[in-house]
Amino acid sequence: MTTEATLEPTEPPTGSAPLLTASDLRVSFPGRRGADPARAVDGVDLDIRRGEIVALVGESGCGKTTLARSLLGLVPPTSGRVTFDGRPLDYRGRALKAYRKRVQLVLQDPSGSLNPRHTVYEAVAEGLRIHGYGGDERAAVGAALSRAGLRPPERFFLRYPHELSGGQRQRVVIAGALVLEPELIVADEPVASLDASVRGEILALLLRLREDLGLSALVVTHDLGLAWNIADRVAVMYLGRIVETGAVEDVLTAPQHPYTQALLSVLPEAEGEPVVLTGEPPDPSRVPGGCRFHARCQVLASGEAERAGVAQDCRTKDLPVLSGAGGTQVACHWAASRG
Template sequence: MTTPAPLLSARDLHVTFPGRHGAAPARAVDGVELDIGAGEIVALVGESGCGKTTLARSLLGLVEPSSGSVRFDGKPLEYSSRALKAYRRRVQLVLQDPSGSLNPRHTVYEAVAEGLRIHGHPGDERAAVAEALSRAGLRPPERFFLRYPHELSGGQRQRVVIAGALVLQPELIVADEPVASLDASVRGEILALLLRLRTELGLSALVVTHDLGLAWNVADRVAVMYLGRIVETGTVEQVLTAPRHPYTQALLSVLPEAPGAPVVLTGEPPDPSRIPSGCRFHARCQILAGGEAERAGVADACRTRDLDILAGTDETQVACHWAHARVTT
């Protein structure tokens, strides 16, 4: 049996920003391969500054890559205004702060209908807005038409943002920290909504988050990003129950239910304009610092030898000399 082609794929993607005041360019995305299948939810996980939002913006066509390619439904993404407008009808963005996403002077109806008006929706606008609000869990939808954002709770505002994405009937949504600004009691409702939309509509999603607990609850697959690259990827069960990369292990160790003492990483993620030689995590790696990499005979490789870019497929992969050494011994 042949594996169906991914709905969205990135191949050897690089996004570089010019350095300030003569500094070296910042390699925000530094060689990424990522696939998202139809009806699949993929979580992109990492600390702030690791490049995950830049990667998401590049997949949306908001940032043109310096090199590499993005393909959607088997076709390369084009960057003309007309092509991007058609693309964004099929791929929609949901931002983390619903208060910042919604114009305080626009009613809920106007906020949800905006996409229809931009794209020239030929059908019944009122019916389309009502259906989107209903699917987002705001029922009866007519009760929300004339409300303004300040009259809604945080969870209701996020549902309006989701309805504004759903109204165009996209095939994929990119949700950037979709519950980060919400109370804990509301987060579960929004995550359950994303899962329900996948079941009811066959919707695919890329969920960008720093929260591995969120990834566990909502994703089929997880891709862990560090300093512009995916360093570990696989099914959510494989990666989060048996993490192989020391960075993934450190991220998981601080969850409340994690066994043992949390791993405290020293320092901040390195500057993307000064990516270190060897494994890009080695300066903060608890395995290297604790002598385990030395005992495995890979300490020099950790400091000097770069690792291959991980493939975008759904197999479990890790970019770590120590993890590879453990498999071969």
């Protein structure tokens, strides 16, 4: 199940304490014109261990980018807690600045995240200057560009974004994150804007950074093929909650949740007929009762849930928040009835 040449992730350390933990995280935004608040993230537990790559997967609008921004400290949670390296995230200015040095964001569109008036050198050095770096700036910028695969780095110092290919621009963005020597990067659709020929190179780079630097990563994507290529674990998100999680091979070869099954069914290499979900994801200000996927669920619509004796539960009985720890877990009445 690959969209690029299969990559070989190295195994992350097992049994170690999580580097980052989200505990019952919730993020709500005011509703429009007096409507109920939009529950963009509605109860999420998630762990990321040192040296681990976790893929957060789901359709547009499911809450995955809001969750990622909350983990970065860019969006304070309405309730719940983010813990990093054993300490709760402190949202005060100095503490948050120190946290953002250790946890860096890589955006999906390098053209939008790079200032067209800044050279590559200035783009990569910006983080050092913000954080008051006292060492050899030129050496640090050169080392970051080299790690990101732009060699020799001096050749790129005075170039501008428009003089680079899409893959080179994405490497500059990655170098801008690496220059601060973070422990975790959050990559939001890191290859979505790239040609297929370049995607595998960037994914291989992320895997190599994990191997060489012990870097952890949360990769936010709608692409399950990407998750297969790069992740150790996958968390499938729907309408503000994680509905299935586990080792990437377990989830993507034997998906239990109907939503995960539907997402996988439309990949080019999938066998059988694709599952076409009806309608759009519900409005997060009007989360349906019962299983939040039930209005679009192919298992419920086909009568299979009725035959399993869980159709009423699907429509009326809420499901618990999944644990953020390892191990395959699924929030689905029908899947639970089969196991």
